[in-house]
Amino acid sequence: MFPKRATDQIDVKGTALWRQDNASLLGSIEANGESKLFKRESTRSGKPLAKKWDPDYLSEEATKRKVSLAIIKSSARAASQPGMIIYLKIYSFLDRDAGPDTSYSGMISLGAGAPSSACFPFEEIQVRISNTIDFSEIMKENTTMISMAKFDFEPGVSDYSLDVALNYGQGSGSAQMLRFVTEHTQLIHDPPYSDWACCLTVGSTSAWDSALRIFCEKGDYIILEDYIFSSALETALPLGVKALSIHMDDQGLIPEHLDNVLSSWDEKERKARKPFLLYMVPTGQNPTGATQSLERRKMIYALAQKHSLYIVEDEPYYYIQLPPFGSSDSFSNSKVRNELIPSYLSLDVDGRVLRLDSLSKVLAPGSRMGWVTASEQVIEKFVRLNESSSQHPSGFSQVIVFKLLNHHWGHSGFFGWLEKVQAEYTSRRDTFVQACLEHLPADITSWIPSEAGMFQWIEIQWRSHPLYKSEADHQTVEQAIFASVVEHKVFLTPGSCFWSNADVGEERMFFRATYASASREELKEAVRRFGRALKAQFA
Numbered sequence: 001m002f003p004k005r006a007t008d009q010i011d012v013k014g015t016a017l018w019r020q021d022n023a024s025l026l027g028s029i030e031a032n033g034e035s036k037l038f039k040r041e042s043t044r045s046g047k048p049l050a051k052k053w054d055p056d057y058l059s060e061e062a063t064k065r066k067v068s069l070a071i072i073k074s075s076a077r078a079a080s081q082p083g084m085i086i087y088l089k090i091y092s093f094l095d096r097d098a099g100p101d102t103s104y105s106g107m108i109s110l111g112a113g114a115p116s117s118a119c120f121p122f123e124e125i126q127v128r129i130s131n132t133i134d135f136s137e138i139m140k141e142n143t144t145m146i147s148m149a150k151f152d153f154e155p156g157v158s159d160y161s162l163d164v165a166l167n168y169g170q171g172s173g174s175a176q177m178l179r180f181v182t183e184h185t186q187l188i189h190d191p192p193y194s195d196w197a198c199c200l201t202v203g204s205t206s207a208w209d210s211a212l213r214i215f216c217e218k219g220d221y222i223i224l225e226d227y228i229f230s231s232a233l234e235t236a237l238p239l240g241v242k243a244l245s246i247h248m249d250d251q252g253l254i255p256e257h258l259d260n261v262l263s264s265w266d267e268k269e270r271k272a273r274k275p276f277l278l279y280m281v282p283t284g285q286n287p288t289g290a291t292q293s294l295e296r297r298k299m300i301y302a303l304a305q306k307h308s309l310y311i312v313e314d315e316p317y318y319y320i321q322l323p324p325f326g327s328s329d330s331f332s333n334s335k336v337r338n339e340l341i342p343s344y345l346s347l348d349v350d351g352r353v354l355r356l357d358s359l360s361k362v363l364a365p366g367s368r369m370g371w372v373t374a375s376e377q378v379i380e381k382f383v384r385l386n387e388s389s390s391q392h393p394s395g396f397s398q399v400i401v402f403k404l405l406n407h408h409w410g411h412s413g414f415f416g417w418l419e420k421v422q423a424e425y426t427s428r429r430d431t432f433v434q435a436c437l438e439h440l441p442a443d444i445t446s447w448i449p450s451e452a453g454m455f456q457w458i459e460i461q462w463r464s465h466p467l468y469k470s471e472a473d474h475q476t477v478e479q480a481i482f483a484s485v486v487e488h489k490v491f492l493t494p495g496s497c498f499w500s501n502a503d504v505g506e507e508r509m510f511f512r513a514t515y516a517s518a519s520r521e522e523l524k525e526a527v528r529r530f531g532r533a534l535k536a537q538f539a
Contacts, residue, residue: 033175050351173200284453
């Protein structure tokens with residue numbers, strides 16, 4: 001379905017056949033989960049191995065981390081290879097029956113510290129799922145009830161029961177969810193090297209924090225765009241990491257400026273080694289809404305090879321790619337499916353890309369569910385870090401999301417949902433941009449309609465403001481405009497909140513608006529108020 005590759009379609013139906021050849025997903029506590037168990041064998045053959053990144057690229061912390069509870073964890077993995085059973089429902093059999101089943105011949109584990117699932121008070125969870133993206137009036141007949149219960153493991157029917165989901169798991173996440181995201185990654189991106197892998201995360205913010213700890217030492221520079229999601233910068237700076245800002249245009253990071261800065265890097269002058277970690281949001285960039293074309297991505301990847309960079313591709317908005325505003329083509333599923341821009345992961349022949357995926361923007365932020373994809377070497381470092389920190393996403397989230405994605409939708413249904421999300425945000429974007437055309441003063445505002453994500457970046461001709469006397473007045477003018485906007489009972493975020501270059505002040509002025517959450521009528525009224533606030537300020 002989604003991106004148009006050489007085959008012109010994605011073989012979603014084939015996933016059922018892949019699973020027949022995969023290791024069995026046993027209903028076991030802390031079941032072994034590794035992406036290599038779930039990848040389609042035919043796509044791995046003939047592909048190169050990823051480049052190795054130690055010791056110069058991995059932090060001292062990352063290289064020192066070993067397997068948590070080494071004997072227990074490694075023994076569990078060895079025992080849970082295909083054909084073996086580890087922790088298989090041992091609690092349910094012994095607690096529910098009058099006595100142990102003497103005919104039970106599977107492995108009985110007395111080695112781990114997992115509590116008895118029979119003692120959990122949660123017997124069943126039921127979740128009502130909406131079948132429509134039109135939330136103006138949700139009718140019960142447009143929903144489906146899905147349920148999950150204790151001890152209902154049945155291979156091929158219910159392969160993730162509540163007693164397993166609510167107990168301890170591996171640092172890579174549950175085998176069930178890991179299988180789904182591995183298949184999804186292969187369907188959409190199909191990385192062109194063989195030893196890639198996935199690992200579940202509790203969201204991209206946490207994954208970015210882990211990436212910084214895995215790759216960076218105190219005093220290192222990381223490469224960012226001039227305007228960047230504020231949390232990305234706030235996560236890095238307290239670790240003693242510095243920001244190297246690269247200029248942007250309407251497609252995000254400018255390759256020529258990146259090349260010039262790195263080619264002229266002077267370690268003595270900068271008192272730091274040459275930066276090698278490049279962080280970007282290539283699609284629907286937060287805050288600017290910029291989306292890199294395929295040609296731009298190829299140029300940046302080539303520079304990464306030239307300068308030995310490692311790319312962190314943060315893509316929460318990847319599936320919210322929108323048709324151009326005012327396009328004469330009608331919005332259709334086939335148009336959306338065929339026009340997703342290929343990811344850096346799909347271009348990565350070296351294993352130099354860490355991709356961060358999140359369900360926050362397409363399912364729910366509160367699920368705290370995402371995953372990372374990279375070479376097995378890098379993913380192993382994520383798993384080691386998880387084992388001594390977050391462990392894995394909440395069992396409640398994993399089992400609910402798994403039942404939705406795997407049992408209720410399947411891969412085809414998930415793609416269908418993503419297309420509905422795209423259609424919804426296209427409509428919201430169009431409503432917002434049309435309101436801008438009608439209500440914002442054209443002589444002092446300008447914008448490029450966003451083609452992905454949730455944000456519209458609006459430039460203000462701040463030198464026309466009455467308070468402007470010199471370039472030093474940027475903050476004064478921005479604060480005056482912001483105060484007026486708030487007085488008119490509308491909120492947009494000043495662009496300075498996202499400025500990453502501490503050494504140089506802004507020359508241009510922007511405000512960020514989101515069209516994601518307000519109703520269409522509220523969007524129209526908000527833009528009208530914003531326009532009135534600007535007119536009042538600029539007289």
